[in-house]
């Protein structure tokens with residue numbers, strides 16, 4: 001069967017990872033990447049063998065830099081079955097007309113407002129909503145990380161409410177403009193932050209509020225999570241459920257900080273030392289009086305990448321089952337510490353009472 005033709009518009013932190021992730025799947029291929037500056041990332045794209053497209057006014061800059069351009073971004077879009085828009089947040093929405101004009105399906109990222117597309121996406125929680133859809137938004141790294149833990153816990157125990165504090169990284173490692181370089185910045189100072197409502201674009205019935213603080217670090221975000229659960233359960237039950245999810249890594253072995261997780265990624269020889277799984281600190285999981293407490297770290301540069309691959313599969317109807325798609329994506333990318341199974345099957349001796357709704 002012919003591979004699905006995927007175009008990547010925007011080749012920065014997210015775009016270059018999505019391109020590599022798509023390139024290693026057997027049912028899709030990268031037909032081109034687009035950016036506006038002939039910088040080091042363009043040089044790497046050439047080395048990876050990707051065709052480069054740019055804006056008409058930028059072609060000369062690339063030629064002067066000795067980088068061959070395959071055409072304009074519109075030329076790239078015309079050839080694609082689907083475009084993954086990875087342009088900077090709030091800029092991607094301006095490309096909607098172009099995608100519509102050429103009848104091409106499109107995925108936007110979490111930096112765009114929820115109204116950019118009728119569907120917001122998470123692989124575990126609502127794959128079916130994107131099945132055959134034309135326009136979808138893969139939610140942000142934080143929302144993805146929250147959905148991955150809330151969804152299975154809600155299915156098995158019922159989530160009464162979630163309260164989460166996000167300690168956000170100030171910028172990505174390659175970012176030379178963001179901050180802070182000192183101080184903890186309330187982001188925003190008004191409460192609650194937008195992160196809770198963003199989870200509701202995926203799992204609408206969850207009662208969730210959030211607060212966010214920006215910190216001078218580039219490694220990862222940290223979530224301090226408090227969840228009130230409907231059904232009685234122990235910390236071990238929660239560990240069992242979260243440990244059964246292929247995109248959740250229960251972190252232990254002396255790791256108590258985000259810098260050690262990144263070092264762990266390096267030691268595992270992960271590409272770009274990425275950690276696309278949620279890193280839930282195993283020892284932090286505690287349950288008291290029907291309330292769950294836990295810490296998790298989210299690698300902002302990589303957790304949404306496998307979700308983009310699954311989203312392509314759903315939108316192009318390449319695979320009807322999210323479990324099959326998740327495992328296929330995981331296997332090709334070398335991620336996941338266990339195999340994703342349907343939630344009920346993943347916990348063989350789970351007490352039957354938990355399964356009653």
Ligand SMILES: NC(=O)c1ccc[n+]([C@@H]2O[C@H](COP(=O)([O-])OP(=O)(O)OC[C@H]3O[C@@H](n4cnc5c(N)ncnc54)[C@H](OP(=O)(O)O)[C@@H]3O)[C@@H](O)[C@H]2O)c1
Nearest residue numbers: 010011012013014035036037086087088089109111141300
């Ligand atoms: N970074 C994260 O932690 C993270 C996590 C989850 C989701 N997201 C979301 O993912 C999206 C992309 O973020 P990012 O961090 O990857 O941004 P980024 O690193 O700034 O990359 C953006 C890319 O878009 C290119 N670009 C800029 N203007 C363009 C245009 N008009 N047409 C085509 N390409 C253009 C840039 O390259 P040139 O400068 O060469 O054009 C760059 O390659 C945003 O919605 C963001 O909120 C980011």
